Amino acid sequence: MTTPRVTVVRPEDYGATYGQDATAAFQRMFDTINRTTRTDPGGSVPIATTVVELAGTYVVSDTLMLPATGRAQALTIRGTGKRGTEIVMTRPKPMLVNSDRWMGVRWHDVSFRSTDPGAVYLDSYSTAGAQDWNWINCEWRGRWRYGIGLDGPDRSNLNSEFVWDRCTITGSYEDAWLWSGLSPEHPQQDQFLNYSLRDCKMEPQYGDCLRFDKGGSITVSGGSWILTGKRPDGRPSRFFHFPPGSHYDSVQNLTVTGVRFEPRDQANLVIDSHWKGMIQFIGCMDDAWAFKPYSAADDYAPHRYTNAGGVRYQGCQLTGRHRYTQTAAPSRQAIVYDQSARTVSSRRTRAAFLDLQGSNASSIRISHRDDRDGIT
Template sequence: MSTPTPAILRPEDYGATLGKDATSAFQKLFADVDRRLGRDAGGSVPVATVEIQLAGSYTVSDTITTPAPGRAQGLTIRGTGKRSTEIVMTGAAPMLVNQDRWMGVRFYDLSFRSTNPAATCLISYGAVGAQDWGWTNCEWRGTWLRGIGLDGGTNSNLNSEFMFDRCTVTGSYEDAWFHSGLSPQYPQQDQFLNYSFRDCKMEARYGDILRFDKGGAINVSGGSWIHVDKRPDGKPSRFFYMPATTHYDSVQSLTVVGTRFEPRDPANLVIDSSWKGQVQFIGCMDDAWAFKAYSAADDYAPHRYTNPGGVRYQGCQLTGRHRYTQTAAPSRQAIVYDQCARTVASRRTKPAFLDLQGGYVASMRISHRDDRDGIN
């Protein structure tokens, strides 16, 4: 395999014109990317020798990546800025499909927008080749089924090391913006792990933000997470949703540091988790809407856990109640509140703050340390 001359590729080079559907142009562009792969001096996976540069608004109606066998790595797609560069999806198909091929892919300074509520921005099928994708200063907006979905079959693996830096999520998501484990019947999908979200603005109208039926090991730092509205069907929108499925212990980890949450409707939740691993919020707050009357209601519980393992809140400002449902005898459980405070005065006692349900609540281990409201 010879090494082609490095180049900059643009959709306009393949026939994209302003105001017309550019699906065919993008498909030709990505096919050319595959033809220009070069040798990796340090390994056996071919590398991209081009960079894709976008400027302006492009409309597409079908999947724009082209299937190809084997693995590839090191592709960069670069725009000129959020909203000044965007790809608009009008069709129901996934805009991007990674069929266990690409790793080391980077997106910079562009937006993805959908006008079709059945669309998905990216579906990544992982076995051995899908990993290490990153987005910097990118945005998702419009109406979607989901933003990013991770899937795979009996040989599922990888789909790991996804990083989001100073990204923005607006619009609506009928499923979720990021959904790991689209086919949770495959235990191997618990090998999907290591996801970082740094200083992101999650400001969706409605829909779950992170949903993990499989996989995990999630780190969130900084940022502002907002649900602007409630779902039309009345169901909750959740920032973190970990439904009750089987998981390996090693992937059930969520750490959130210095993040500000605004659910903005009593139906919306900060977290709904059935994980038995470790969940911790450090220096976070969800009290921006504590002035609303519903924040003092007994049934307002924006943090909810079912049969949890380790839960820790440290130095957080909290609104509403925290609901724990224990339907089985707890094992290796520790729930700790360390130097936390409740914004609403009526929630500053243990019975008023904790909403304990299920037949095994008497066996739960919940402790309060150096509590700012005097709970012990």
Template structure:
């Protein structure tokens, strides 16, 4: 159909019927019009969106609604009228959005996304520099997904899949891989350029899976909010808020800053962090008191913070539960692990021996210091 005169596009204008009817064709036709009406940015080499997409109901789709297209574009906005009042339900096994090195400067406001197919994903983004700068405000994810957002891409020479942010979002549901999976092809060194991710005042309360998994890339900032893993995986494996697996990374990308967050992993197999990074990791003013009511003997195997061959780790003003496990399999180099004015909620964990679980062939060389410790550890 012809492009509506208004700069606001609605899937209803293309035949969508909010409710149970499949609206895939309507969404695809609408997005085709978004592509056709791009204007040339006079100061750059990208097309610029001239329309905002407005969603005001619950829509069911079964295939990707953003599909690969030639060229690069920027400035697209999706708006809803509120979480769950505006929702896209994905029933198929494809990614809901596919950004094939095309869109940057994309924004989502006041929307929900729900999957009824465990093979589906929310966004697959592959980039050689064209996919950057996506942001979500007051959005929500529900249902069971293979992964939420997957970042991939071939060798390139510029930053890619970078500068993404989430403000006051609700991450619900379940994720076989992770909600945010960066570095889907970790053999590609350039995927270390997946950089600069910010979560601000989010409610991360999901059923199981990893919240953030970074096989490549990094530089993550998390401020405020409540992070809860409500259940556990059916296969018996752990769910983790931060999973930073072993890999070869550039020193400059291995940075995680977490500030003012309350963590609740709930089940004893679940973890706050499982990291093999050798960069800088900091938790400031955080709590993880889900097991504060347990006795020390019941919490002996509860190690929600785990590090393998770490370099820089710092906890400042944190209230901690369980044991912290450090596994050192190589001689430490440029290592500094610091606990500054921290406290432990379980009585039997308020000593160095009770709190630290040191493992590996170089366990006796791990460098840990305690400053102004509230439990008197020195």
């Protein structure tokens, strides 16, 4: 039996020349990758036989990874390091389109930059064939419409298992960097699940960082999260934006551990959530800009929940007010503050810290445990 060999390919092998548009070379390279997969002896999804190596800067003006029929897996693309290898999109196009094809894709040590505010990094469309993408030590910068968009019809249940490890996200996003549920009328998109961000530097100028119009299970651990500016039109930018909509109970989960947040403008929010599932902040802080006069204002509420289900803050250092809007009778609601503290002295009472609104505000269920400011 012949041992399978992995072929290393580069855009330069397909005509890419430094200083010239490399779009056609990338398209030829990915076309070859699509045509040269091999059978997986233990499964039904073909396997890539090539590893892509990138070096230097590539300027492109159209989609590099085009839709292809069938499914494939195990594609690896490697650069030489953030900004040592960079792909620059110059037009309002998606850089990559994964239309229900690639699974098990790994990007290492590559930067992505857009010079057009209408550009998109990745459109991923799934009917069960798009999943398990990882980015390790990658970077996004420049001007984008959105970074990664996840979509699919009612029968779809994937676009899941996405991981970002030690990545950097800067630049600006007219919508969001990660936008799950581009067509939220599809209920099954609630099954887009399991997104992990590990020790990332999330530092965009403006735009929502994570926007989930449908459900999701999200884990964030470590890293520095900063909104360095504000939207030109004055609208808020949000680290976590979960708009209103119908969701299955089991797929509304966010756990954030050990993250330092800096909203850096009065309009910016840490979270704006309409989820009824479980949201937890553990060992987090958002008080780096507590010295700003607006941090003591009654209308400054960087954490906002509407008809919340489960919310827990454990060992957190907080600034501003927390706003809970209750328009329906609470159901299975438990909001808990455990060993947390308020940085601004004027917020160290229950009435000053909590901003309760809505027709059912008096029914909101909130408890404080071992509170560092003595709130009970």
